[in-house]
Amino acid sequence: MSLAKKTVLLIEDNQDIRESTSEILAMADFTVYTAENGKKGVELAQANPPDIILCDIMMPEMDGYSVLYLLRKNESTVDIPFIFLTAKSERADMRKGMEMGADDYLTKPFNDLELLNAIETRLQKRGRAIHNVGNATSFEGLRNEAKSAKLLNELSGNSRLHPYKKKQNIYLEGDHAVTVYLVKSGQVRTYMTYQNGREIISGIFTPGDFLGYESVLLNMPYAENAEALDAAELYLIPKNEFNALLFKDAGIANKFIQLLSGNIQEKQEQLLKLAYNSVRKRVADALINLAEKYHGATTETCEIKVSREDLASMVGTANETISRTLADFKSEKLIQKEGSTIRVLSMEKLRKIKQ
Structure with missing residues (x-):
């Protein structure tokens, strides 16, 4: 991708950082506009929308959070990629910016390569989004990825698509719940951590x-932790938009009532299994659930990619116990195992495993 002729708005109150960053961007063939405070930055962005915005958080007159809020409210600037530049490394500060709609953040001091890579990634993503507008094939493919086309159409239409790296936290237990997430690609797990560190x-x-x-x-607040199992993309649906849609559309509200009811029943069954089923039975059930999740209920043989640690967390036992149980299943020709890949040889036989 060519970075030439792209415009960058840099909002930074520190003169030295502003000048050095502008110099780097100019050398990379960007056209750079600068603002020494948030108020001026908003005015520049609205008067002449740039291709991307870099913005400090802690500034006089108007901080970066306020800048982002105002730009996301303006039709001409709502879709401009926005990257925070911050010396604040605390997770809560970074998370606040991302939840408000920032696309990325760079922690000072950052080097030239980090800066240019972050900008290029966001511009590429923006370019693909523009290219796909009105593309019926792309939209239909997107609809087919969701279990409810109507829900995807309604909920993802105005939401922000955010990428997550493998093992990256999406939210943590106790975080203020301001976002509903819809998985577009990849896999996500939710988990709880106990005082002894067990998950x-x-x-x-x-x-x-x-x-x-x-x-x-x-x-x-969120009652559990959520983490990307591998590289994933999730739609971030703000709380106010989610609630407004539920009030507007009774069909969608009913869908989430069904999801809630199913979740309650599923968690009750999970607790009963943890309390009364043997480890052997719980491991078999976990493999069945994963197989049905990824390959459908009618599959008889399939491959599942799951780590020993994650399987132990699902079953509620130690890693060593999982290893022994899987070794037993392998000797009984129920599964084959290579690394983190488990090939189920007979779902029917797994289902017949008793206490």
Whole structure:
């Protein structure tokens, strides 16, 4: 991708950082506009919308959060990629910016390559989004990834698509629930951590699944942690837009009532299995659930990619116990195993495993 002739608005109150960053961008063939405070930055962005915005957080007159808020409210600037430049490394500050709609952040001091890579990535993503507008094939493919085409159309239409790296946190237990998430690609797990550090996986989510909506509907902090199992893309649906849509469309509201009811029943069954089923039975059930999740209920043989640690978290036991149980299943010709890939040889036989 050519970076020539792209315009960058740099909003930074520190003169030395502003000048050095402008110099780097100019050398990379960007046209650079600068503002020494948030108020001037908003005025420049609205008067002559740039291709991308770099903005400091802590500034006089108007901080970066206010800048982002105002630009996301303006039709001419709402879709401009926005990257925070911040010396604040605390997770809460970074998370606040991302939840408000920032596309990325760079922590000072950053080097030239980090800066240019972040800009190029965001411009490429923006270019693909523009290219796909009105593309019926692309939209239909997107609709087919969700379990409800109507929900995807309504909820993802005005939401922000955000990429997550493998093992990256999406939200943490206790975080203020301001976003509902819809998985577009990849896999996500939710889990709870106990005082001794032990994890219990409470859910696995694949394309078309929603997560975080229980806490949003109850107006409570997230009750568990969410993490990308591999590289993933999620739609971020703001709480106010989600609630407005539920009030507007009874059909969508009913869909989420069904999801909530199903989740409650599923969690009750999970607790009963943890309490009464043997480890052997719980491992078999976990493999069945994963197989049905990824390959459908009618599959008889399939491959599942799951780590020993994640399987132990799903079953509620130690890693060593999982290893022994999988070794038993392998000797009984129920599965084959290579690394983190498990090939189920007979779903029927797994289902017949008793206590």
